[in-house]
Every structure is written in C-alpha cells, then in structure tokens.
Amino acid sequence: MRVWHRLIGTVQDCPSEEFCVRLNSYINELPLQRLNRADTEELLCRLDVANRDKIIRYICQHLASAAASICIQHGLQIGDRIWTWYNMSINTDVASTRLKLASMFYCKGDLHLAADVLEDVQRRYRDKVQAICGCGRMDPMATLSREEFAESLNESTDVLASSNIAFCVRFLRQEVFCAPPILHFEMVRAVGNDIQRRDGMERKWMNWAVVDSRPFLHYLQYLTFRGLGIRHRQQEALVLLINSTNVGYVENRVFHPETAINLLAHCWEMENDPDLALHGYLASQAKVPMNNAANWHIRRLTGGH
Secondary structure (H helix, E strand, O other), rough: HHHHHHHHHHHHOOOHHHHHHHHHHHHHHHHHHHOOOOOOOOHOOOOOOHHHHHHHHHHHHHHHHHHHHHHHHHHOOOHHHHHHHHHOOOOOOOOOHHHHHHHHHHHHHHHHHHHHHHHHHHOOOOOOOOOOOOEEEEEEOOOHHHHHOOOHHHOHHHHHOOOOEEEEEEEOOOHHHHHHHHHHHHHHHOOOOOHHOOOOHHHHHHOOOEEOHHHHHHHHHHHHHHHHHHHHHHHHHHHHHHOOOOHHHHHHHOHHHHHHHHHHHHHHHOOOHHHHHHHHHHHHHHHOOOOOHHHHHHHHHOOOO
16 A cells, blocks of 8 residues: 555646546556656565556556546546546445446436446445555554554455455545535645644545545435435435444444545535534534534535634
C-alpha cells in the first residue's frame, strides 16, 4: 500500500487530463518495472507479481473514474478504453470499484445500470466480508488490524482475497464528476485553519472524498431508487443506511463515521426534514469537530450562523 500512496502522490495535483496520461503510462510500465521515478522503481522491484497486479488494479480504478469524469463533464461518450480500465479494476475487492462504477452510472444519468451494479454489490456482501481502511483509521479492535492487513498484503494470503474484503471508496479530485454532489464537500472539508491540524496520515487523503463501502452502497441505492421513482426501495435503502451508521456498527465496521453520518443527514434533507438533517450534521461534527464537511453543511442549513 505504501507503493500505491507513493504512486498517487506523484500525480494527485495534476490536471485531470495529465493525471490520466500519467496513470496510463504507469499501468503500461508496471509489469516491466520501468517507472520514471527511481524511488518508486526501487519499491516496485521488491514486489512479487501478485502484488504488482494489485497495484495495477488500484491504478486502473482511479484511471477509469478520472477519465469517465472528464467525459461526463464535457458531455462525451465513454470510450472502450475506459470500459477496459473499469474491467481491469473490478475485482479489487467486493465493493469499492463496483460502487465507483455505479456512482459513475448515476452521475451520467444511467439509473437502471446503476441499480443493476448496486444489486450485484448487495448480493456479494456476506457476514464474513471485512471492512478495510487504508487511510490510517483502522480500529485496533477491528477483526483485522493494520499490522495484519500489511502482513497479508506482503504474504498475499487469503485473508485479503477480493471476495472477503471491502475497501473504502476513494474519489480523487480528478474524479469529481463521477461522485455524487454531496461528496464534493468532502474534498474541501477544511474550515479555517483545519488543514494545519491534520497529521501526516490525514494529509495523504483528506483532500479526497473517502467513504466506507457499506454506507456508500445504501446511500447510492437511496439516490438511484429516488431517481427511478421506486419509493419503497428508496425507503429500504434509507433504513439500511441508518443501520450502518448506528453506534454499535460504526465502532466496529465504519472507519469514516463522520462521512457516513453526513450522507444520512443529506438523505434527511431529501426527505424534506431539515431539522433532522441538521441534527445529523451536528452529530457528525460532535464526532469529528475539525476537517469535517459537516461544518459546511451546518453553515448551509443555518444561513452561515
């Protein structure tokens, strides 16, 4: 995973088009261990084939989403190469890449396709699926510790088989048009001098939109079925989202609880209950006072007060 962070660190501030070009170049060169940056090349040389393939899938996930974001922004058709990148990344884990695909379909207006992908993700979830966070928020009491996570990556064990895990869903800023609008606030979550109070790990991801897979699944279901006018499915998704943000679940399974609660609060807004929505955003703020998009939502609902 350190290799992945190093790779993404070299391109995360690029304009979207240059971002896509660089990541595509990395994909082509990874199997040959011929990257431009010597430090990255040295790290990649230590990886076995299986782990190089994992890195490639991660890169393809962001490459596909960033390229699709450009197409959505400019009203262009999504070409065959982008679909190839999505296909290359689809088995990263149980949920995260599939949810990004569903999110792209939703943002593109293909609601039936979004619903089909979400149904597939729902079927793949089982009790043994383990939520995994690579942002430094792994709970020491979680079923799989950060140390076990790193060891499993190094040893390519079955613990991290793609059918057993669900990574957080990450949208880089270059992928913004493939993310629901509420997540755009997550990319500018800092208020005042919040940025100065981020630790080293937080500085690596807090300019992205990051959300745990299960609450994002139910939020996307809510949006999609709302768009399709299927009210009972929309309400089912809302109940599941509520369940995935309750205290017991959050303490053990959700590593970005403030974001999950923000998504729930936004659903209350769409349910025309601004008081309950404000209560949700305040609960999110109480859990994570700084570097939390809830602060923007609270200002938005209270007129800046």
